[in-house]
Structure formats: C-alpha cells, structure tokens
Amino acid sequence: MNQDTICAIATAQGGAIGSIRVSGPHAIDITERIFIPVKAEKKLTGRKPYTLTFGHIYNGEEIIDEVLVSLFRTPHSYTGEDSTEITCHGSSYILQQVLQLLIKNGCRLAQPGEFTQRAFLNGKMDLSQAEAVADLIASTSAATHRLAMSQMRGGFSKELTDLREKLLNFTSMIELELDFSEEDVEFADRSALLQLADSIEKVIARLVYSFNVGNVIKNGVPVAIIGETNAGKSTLLNVLLNEDKAIVSDIHGTTRDVIEDTVNINGITFRFIDTAGIRETNDTIENLGIERTFQKIDQAEIILWMIDATDAPSQIEGLSKKLLPHCEGKHLILTFNKSDLIREEQKEAILFLLTNFPKTDINSIFISAKQHSGTDELQQMLTEAAHLPTITQNDVIVTNVRHHEALSLALEAIHRVQEGLNRNISGDFLAQDIRECIFHLSDIAGEVTNDMVLQNIFQNFCIGK
C-alpha cells in the first residue's frame, strides 16, 4: 500500500464546476483540516462512506469556496484507498487555492495517471482495464467510446483469464507427465491436447484479428481520393472537411503532397487521403507523388475515384488499367464530378458506359463539389461502404498496440504448440511454448509487466486520472 496521499485537479479548465481528487491513507483527515461542514456534527472523519458533505474550504480565517465533499473509504473507492473528491466552483483560482491548501497540509501533487496506477496496484482493475480508462478519456466518437467502455468493464480481461486457465491446465498435465518421465507414461492424451490447443488458438487468433476492426474504429476508415488532376479532388475534400486545408487551383498537378484528415460522418470516423492527381508527366516531383498515390490506394479500404464528368469516357479509359488491379477487395465509388457542367444526355451516356465497366461491385454517383450538390448522398454512400461491424459494449475488440503485440506473440507460441503436438515432440518442449504463451497473455493484464513499461503506460494519462 502506498503511503503518500496524493491530490490533483480532475476536471478540465473552464467549466462551471471543478473537482479535486484526494487519495491515500490520510485523504480524509487532510481534507478535514481545510474543510468545515455547515452542520458541525458532520465532521468528515466521522462520516460514512458514499456520503456528500456540504461546507466551506478555509484558508485560515478566509473562506475560499462553498463546496461538496464526496467521501470513499478503502477498499471501496476508485483507487482502493481512502479518498475524497472536493467539488467546488470551476474558477482556476479557486481550484489552485484548494490544491495548494491540500499540499500545505500534507498531500503530494499526483503524477499523470497515478490514481489509475494505484487502482491497478491495489487490484481494482487489471492493466488492460487501466489502459481502457485512458482510451475512454480520449474517445471522440460513439464507436471509440463503446470500445473503451467494453474494455474497461473487463470483457477482455475475462477472455484472457479464461485462456490462461485453460493453458495452465494444459501445462499441469504435461508437467505431471514430465515428473513421471522415467516410467514412460502419457497422462495427457495427445488428441485431447490438440483439441484444446486448437480452441485456444481460435480465441487468440480472433483477438489478434479484432485489432484491425479496432484500429479502423479508432483511427478512421481509410478512404483514398484519387483521379486525374483537376477532377475536383481537393474541392471535394474541402467540402468534406469543411475547411480549406487542401489547395484548390486551376494549374494541373498542384496537389503534390498527400494530405490526410479525419472527419466524422454519421458516427463513423473516416480518414481521407487526398492524393496527387494521376497523369503521365515528366516532372519528377509529380511522379514521386503519383507513386505515393498507388501506395496509399493499397492502404485504403474505400477508393473514391473522382472523374471529371465533362471528360468521363477518356478519364475512365485512361486510368482503369492502372487503377483496377489496386482495387481488388476494396470498395470503389466512381464519383462523377462537375455535374453542373453536363447535360442530361451526357449523364445517360456515362451511365451506359458503366454497364460495360470491368468491375461489377461498384457504386457511382454524380456530384458537383463546387456547388455542394450530391455530396450528402456521397457521404451516405461512404457510410454504407464502411460497413463496420456494429459493436456492442460486450464485444471484445483489441485496440491497444501493446495488447496486439503481446497477443501476436502468444499466437506464435500456441502455433508452435500445435505444430509440436502434430509432430509428437517431447513434453518439455511443449511445456516451454505453453509457458511462453501464458507469459504473453499475463503481460496484457499487467501480471508480469516490468516497471519501465508500467511507468510508460501511466505517464500517458492526464494528471487527475
């Protein structure tokens, strides 16, 4: 148990109400030294846990603020320690004054993430849950919030515990066999073990795979906007991003750099990648940009191909061959821009042209980026193309790079176990690989994680959490 009592401002600046957290063995008596309840009999040290007490914070004779103090007693608090939370008015002057008074009376200012670190050290949550707290604070969309919430509630931890239990059973059978190795007995039925290994492998593989889904939810569905120069890519991007980040210009080839930005459409985060226009050219800088365009296309899930509708047949003809091989397994949206400049017959001719298009699972749409027409429908099309699995708070999805790495190593270890069982290798080699698999899973929950890694994780928190 940690002996220091720590304090920190837990709310962001600028709100009407501010909150200061105090945690540690002296949390209650230090708070009492600066707080006088309105009703004299309601002294904090005598109060029951989970109560609110109304009163004033004093600096000597001077009243600093009228506040409410919430009280928690060990082990039933966020950190597992005695804690108080002082809710006062949100002025940064008041918050600073209260903080100073607490420090003067024996508290120490908390390090970033120290409250959550104490919760972890006191067994209130495992490391994967503690990390989810940081994600929860950082969540900006409904989907990232749902992900972090599910992890904090411990769905992931439960899967890990189940896996580790299965693996421990596995090793104990093998190790029992090793103890009796002289007598050449096989306690562990090899085919039953293989079945067990297969079922463990399935769960780990699913978790490793879920990282891709988690990653897309967290960082956005990558959409590459491609097309010939002057098709209107930058103009569209500006409309989607609602700002003038990309350069719009009449001179061919101005969008030389790849610009990325995220935007939230219907609750889904999209990461738009505007690319250099594709055009045969001798300009080396522009050629470099074009090369990068194709690299970006390979990373995208959705390809938004902008075509200048006034020049559609030649633009389709010009790019199809180069582009389509890169579109395998991706969602392709043909976006005919500048529809304000074409007549109805031209539109029909383009639609007719599409009936012979070599790729079948495509969407197409006419828009005018300049006049903002059709862009709402395009956004709807993007939302449908993203077809993210709807996740619930009960789904276990891995979003953290550290967890993903540990799971990938666990997967490699269990693959070696499966291979070993198939090749009938001796028990001690099997036991070693199983132990390695357990080690990596335990790393996620923080059971074998070294201090340096721990420090690193909690450092990324904000102070007060």
Ligand code: GDP
């Ligand atoms: P990019 O090279 O593909 O990024 O193309 P830009 O976005 O820079 O646009 C090239 C030119 O086309 C600019 O002059 C735009 O104003 C113009 N443009 C873009 N979209 C439209 C549109 O929907 N209608 C019309 N008439 N002009 C457009």
